[in-house]
Amino acid sequence: MFEPLGLDETAIAVYRALLTTPGLSPQGLTVATGLNPGQVHAVLDLLEEKGFLRRSHNDPGELRTESPLVAFERLIGRHEEVLHRSQEQLSSMRAGSAELVEEYHRVLERTRLGQIEHIVATDEIVARVLELGQNAERSVDSLLTTSPTQHQIEQAKSDEAAMLARGMRLRSIIPAAGRHVDGVVEYAAWLQERGGAARTVLSVPNQTLLYDGEVAVLMFNHADFTRGAIVLSAPGAVVALQSLFDLLWESGTDLVEPPSLDELRPEERELLQLLGRGMKDEAVARALGISIRTVRRMINILSERLDAPSRFTLGARAHERGLI
Incomplete structure (x- = not known):
């Protein structure tokens, strides 16, 4: 309890022993506490340093107990000063980071033309994609013109795990040839287990990422990746790209066969029953003893x-198929 103040359970036990038996000698403390003489002297020095013991006015060789109120007030006061300084440092760091973020976006604005942003450097593209993924709230849809490498797959898992844990929907469309590339099917299974999905189509026109159906990132030139990428936030353009993705998705083939509807896990059936009662995510999480993120991920998988x-449609279709 008092470790942040430099006091462990042994020190408190020795202090209590001295309170119970004032004037108890070091030898008596070894018997009362089970400590060896060296440990007893070390604890006595610590208690004196912390203000719980003081040298007697009559005999400086003897120690007497001090009020814990006085000692704790002094120690806690020092601790509060340290915490206050740390809080000031955190506030300063927040202010400094806000200035850097503002400066970063001012630099970006120089390359943006209205609702179109052209990025050429690969590192800048990666940074922008990470930022968009962090800010996305509902979904990320990906169109890939080539099969990802093993390195890209591992990086995708690292970046996407947090988004999937937040209950977001992730879908990827990969060229049909990717089915025979090492790691791609395994990645699709990993994605499906966490509420995402991956399909293949015969041909993908351009590499594209869609965030919440509101922002799109696509290669500037599908035949020359060195030309960089463009970021679109114009509603009309993004809607068209999202419609293209949805059409390709409907015509695609699952990389991993989805589990049968008859193979619902017990917790999935329980979740559907709770949703059917109109319970909110927080209430469902409490009832099942899981996190809200897990509830939302399970809802995405079942949807x-x-x-x-929608959640209403999910409940209706589950009832129609006799799942609840």
Whole structure:
């Protein structure tokens, strides 16, 4: 309890022994506490340093107990000063980081033309994609013109795990040839287990990422990746790209066969029953003893499997198929 103040359970036990038996000698403390003489002297020095013991006015060779109120007030006061300084440092860091973020976006604005941003450097593209993924709230849809390498797959898992844990929907479309590339099917299974999905199509026109159906990142020139990428936030353009993705998705083939609807896990059936009662995510999480993120991830998985665009539709289709 008092470790942040430099006091462990042994020190408190020795202090209590001295309170119970005032004037108890070091030898008596070894018997009362089970400590060896060296440990007893070390604890006595610590208690004196912390203000719980003081040298007697009559005999400086003897120690007497001090009020814990006085000692704790002094120690806690020092600790509060340290915490206050740390809080000031945190506030200063927040202010400094806000200035850097503002400066970063001012630099970006120089390359943006209205609702179109052209980025050429690869590192800048990666940084922008990471930022968009961090800010996305609902979904990320990916169109890949080539199969990802093993390095890209591992990086994708690292970046996407947090988004999937937040309950976001992630879908990827990969060229049909990717089915025979090492690691791609395994990645699709990893994605499906966490509520995402991956499909293949015969041909993908351009490499594209869509965030919440509101922002799109696509290669500037599908035939020359060195030309960089453009970021679009114009609603009309993004809607068109999202419609293209949805059409390709409907015509695609699952990289990993989705589990049968009859193979619902017990917790999935329980979740559907709770949703059918109109319970909110927080209440469902408490009832099942899981996190809200896990609840939302499970809802996304079931919505994908039942092809349900809303929670109401999910409940209705689950009931129609006798799942609840």
